[in-house]
Amino acid sequence: MASARLKAPRGTFDVLPEEGRRRLALRSVCHSLLDHRAGLEYVETPAFEDTELFARGVGEATDIVQKEMFTFEDKAGRSLTLRPEETASICRAYIEHGMHKLPQPVRLWYWGPFFRHEAPQAGRYRQFTQVGAETLGSDDPAADAELIALLAELLEEARCREVGLRISSLGTPATRRRYREELGDHLRRHEARLAPAVRERIELNPLRAFDSDDEGTRAVMAEAPRLVDRLDEGDAEHFAEVRARLDEAGVGYVVDATLVRGLDYYTRTVFEFTSGALGAQSALGGGGRYDGLMEQLGGPPTPAIGWAAGIERILLAADPEATGHWGSTSPPRVYVASSDPAQARRAFALLTELRRRSVNAQIEQAGRSLKGQLRQADRLGARFALILDGEGGLELRDMRSGEQQEIGSAADVERLVDPEVSGW
Numbered sequence: 001m002a003s004a005r006l007k008a009p010r011g012t013f014d015v016l017p018e019e020g021r022r023r024l025a026l027r028s029v030c031h032s033l034l035d036h037r038a039g040l041e042y043v044e045t046p047a048f049e050d051t052e053l054f055a056r057g058v059g060e061a062t063d064i065v066q067k068e069m070f071t072f073e074d075k076a077g078r079s080l081t082l083r084p085e086e087t088a089s090i091c092r093a094y095i096e097h098g099m100h101k102l103p104q105p106v107r108l109w110y111w112g113p114f115f116r117h118e119a120p121q122a123g124r125y126r127q128f129t130q131v132g133a134e135t136l137g138s139d140d141p142a143a144d145a146e147l148i149a150l151l152a153e154l155l156e157e158a159r160c161r162e163v164g165l166r167i168s169s170l171g172t173p174a175t176r177r178r179y180r181e182e183l184g185d186h187l188r189r190h191e192a193r194l195a196p197a198v199r200e201r202i203e204l205n206p207l208r209a210f211d212s213d214d215e216g217t218r219a220v221m222a223e224a225p226r227l228v229d230r231l232d233e234g235d236a237e238h239f240a241e242v243r244a245r246l247d248e249a250g251v252g253y254v255v256d257a258t259l260v261r262g263l264d265y266y267t268r269t270v271f272e273f274t275s276g277a278l279g280a281q282s283a284l285g286g287g288g289r290y291d292g293l294m295e296q297l298g299g300p301p302t303p304a305i306g307w308a309a310g311i312e313r314i315l316l317a318a319d320p321e322a323t324g325h326w327g328s329t330s331p332p333r334v335y336v337a338s339s340d341p342a343q344a345r346r347a348f349a350l351l352t353e354l355r356r357r358s359v360n361a362q363i364e365q366a367g368r369s370l371k372g373q374l375r376q377a378d379r380l381g382a383r384f385a386l387i388l389d390g391e392g393g394l395e396l397r398d399m400r401s402g403e404q405q406e407i408g409s410a411a412d413v414e415r416l417v418d419p420e421v422s423g424w
């Protein structure tokens, strides 16, 4: 019986070499910007956590917790969940390792796989990769402005097309509660003009009415009170200061009072970057403040803000012309070939020596004849071939001119293949 062909699970994908090179290039951009230039510190947390962390940290009522978690029991019967996002884990780690005792704020970045049980489509997968940044222990608008500007710069350096930024402020939970009631009253007053689906959700989630495509509903929403107009003085000042800093730094945005993010824990600033070059799944990344989350998870009061962006979507939105080189291979500088199989061990020693000297080198591994090896070197785009003959002699061949010269050692090779010395 023929066995069934094995495939990657639904909603997951393999990263093959060309895409692997593109991802490494993007990771270098993140490393350079977030770590080297902005001084955020890289951290990792486990890919799975106690389920309770997400129930408490993401919010019981969110789509993520209600429908999208990969939850399983370990052998001791404890409930574990593959992480659907990082912020809750970062807070857990901050509390667990007493990071509140460090000079504040603590500024972190991460990169890794995340898991959500969603209906797969272009740009939406069940395992995807996020890069993210979090600033913990600061309520200064400087932290908000910095993180937003960093994500804007990251998307710029990744050459994402048609990027738009929307920002808003959600105020405090108390402001939000009062606003929900006011919005609910407005919706009930105009109930007859609303789409049935919106009418049914007035009590449950009146904010969703802003997302409706229905004409009658849209007309009602155009006259609806806006949360950004109901912020208390402190929140309004904070939001104005964040905007002023973005203006001053030339980071473009629009204020979108209807911006509601899918997570419960946000307070004050929220933001989302989208790309017009993506289809329905147009969100590249976003985030916001979560000033109450640390306490909710049992930690000391710690205002904080963060964002996460999807690597697969950034790469889909990246201009293929501007980032074409990301996918190309870097050919070996030297291909080590030998005319006699008896020289294989010495050839290997030379290869190792070259690599120790930081020369990009590869070696024959398919038993080809010398001619075949030189053809392979050519195919790989090697600039030089180091040829060992049966008597232990060494020759360096310039693969472009075909010129060959005798040499003595790996040190000679290193010198000769150095573009500055050889001029090649």
Ligand code: AMP
Pocket (backbone or CB within 6 Å): 085, 116, 118, 123, 124, 125, 126, 127, 128, 129, 130, 262, 283, 284, 285, 286, 287, 308, 309, 310, 311, 312, 313
């Ligand atoms: P969120 O925490 O939902 O705002 O996600 C942040 C970013 O992660 C989104 O803007 C997307 O770029 C990316 N993302 C979220 N869910 C998925 C998914 N299922 N597949 C691919 N990317 C995702």
